[in-house]
Amino acid sequence: MLPNLNKSLLDFCFDSLNSSKALDGWKKLYVGVDLGTTNIVVVVLNERGIPIATSMTSSAETIRDGVVVDYWRAIQEVKNNIQVICSKLDISFDEFSAFAVGAAAYPPGVHPKTAQVCANVVEAIGIPCMGLYEEPVAAANAIDLRDGVLVDIGGGTTGIAVLEGGELVYSADEPTGGTHMTLVISGRLGIPFEEAEMMKRDRSKHRSLKPMLIPVLEKMATIVKKHLSKISWHFNAPIFLVGGGADIEGAEGIFTSVIGYPVKLAKHCLLVTPLGIALTLWREQEKQGRKEIASAG
Ligand SMILES: Nc1ncnc2c1ncn2[C@@H]1O[C@H](COP(=O)(O)OP(=O)(O)OP(=O)(O)O)[C@@H](O)[C@H]1O
Ligand SMILES: [Mg+2]
The missing domain is CATH 3.30.420.40 (ATPase, nucleotide binding domain)
Known part of the structure; x- marks a missing residue:
């Protein structure tokens, strides 16, 4: 399915939350995980940087003030979201993890060890966490x-x-x-x-x-x-x-x-930070990929 370019990435993200199918094809998956106090949101972009699948569940008191207080249940909640994403993409979790890289974010001012827990949650679901960002920096990228x-x-x-x-x-x-x-x-x-x-x-x-x-x-x-x-x-x-x-x-x-x-x-204000996490990851990985191609050439 080709995206309508008059739409913003936030519009695609919103559509991908409400759609039961992926919005576009994909070869790689860039996964942004937002561990919020009220909502856990997972946004997946394809290699073109288009949001193709999004899922949201309640944090169910696993996060307080942006900090993970129940590590095991937070992982379960993220896994629940990944299951929804896999069903939208119509793939198994093994296929998902073979093509996915992830990123997380933390509120500014928290101790680095506390921030690292957010990355650990991503790793615990079985995908490499390649980015850990301050929430506002990620959110700013989305807009x-x-x-x-x-x-x-x-x-x-x-x-x-x-x-x-x-x-x-x-x-x-x-x-x-x-x-x-x-x-x-x-x-x-x-x-x-x-x-x-x-x-x-x-x-x-x-x-x-x-x-x-x-x-x-x-x-x-x-x-x-x-x-x-x-x-x-x-x-x-x-x-x-x-x-x-x-x-x-x-x-x-x-x-x-x-x-x-x-x-x-901001339009679709609830999705700004989660989209920003995935988008920052995608931009960094693309840049890295271009550098590697340039140095190989
Ligand atoms: N459709 C919706 N689904 C979920 N929450 C919604 C919705 N519409 C409005 N909200 C409100 O969004 C608020 C949570 O916003 P958001 O998801 O940005 O916070 P969070 O990231 O979980 O929390 P924090 O940033 O404080 O850690 C809640 O107060 C909730 O009532
Ligand atoms: Mg938040």
Whole structure:
């Protein structure tokens, strides 16, 4: 199947999550594994860098604040995702592992040994882990951002990252995120957390939830503004919202008015970091491949 080139890689990633079949043919597989506090997402690109299969499951409390707290169950969750991917590609796990290389990512500021655990999870499923990236650096690659601010609203935490020339120059992590919003809905409506979570994920409900969510989003934006003023950020580069927690109607407007500078919500915001991990791996491996061909010639 040939891709429609008017679509972005994030559109393909979204389509590949919802499709039961691979979106394109493949000779090699580049596997990005995002171990999030709420969601574990696996994105697979082919040798052309096109997302062809994606799978997502709940982290089921195996990860806390981006750190693996239940190693064995985290591996099982990633394996569950790989099984879904294999069925989309219509291959066995042995075939998958023969053609796949993987990569993982970690939140900035964690101890190198803690970051290494994310790579170990990839290796434990039986594929070589060839890349281990800081989450915002990977996310920035997915939206081609070299200079700017990324606000990653995840489940448990919100990451603030400033990039210059593709390098991370400032990062912070705050204990607020999508779960915080779900708890507010649950408390205000007197409904179980799971029911509140389902309501929050349904965009048609966002208008009625707005009065509850505006104060939470304003608080988040105020926290981000504080960080940016601390580093005398001069607002000449874009600010993007990424992460599944940002997927709330009107979030970018609230951030824009609190920060006083245009804030954009990335398309398919939940998939930005997972796609970025696979894409960074693919770019590095392609570059390496070209170097090897050049030196052999
Ligand atoms: N369709 C969806 N599926 C899963 N989560 C969703 C969906 N839509 C919105 N969300 C929200 O996305 C949030 C999690 O976002 P994301 O997957 O980016 O976080 P994470 O990477 O797991 O967490 P963190 O970055 O904090 O470690 C949750 O609060 C969840 O409610
Ligand atoms: Mg995340």
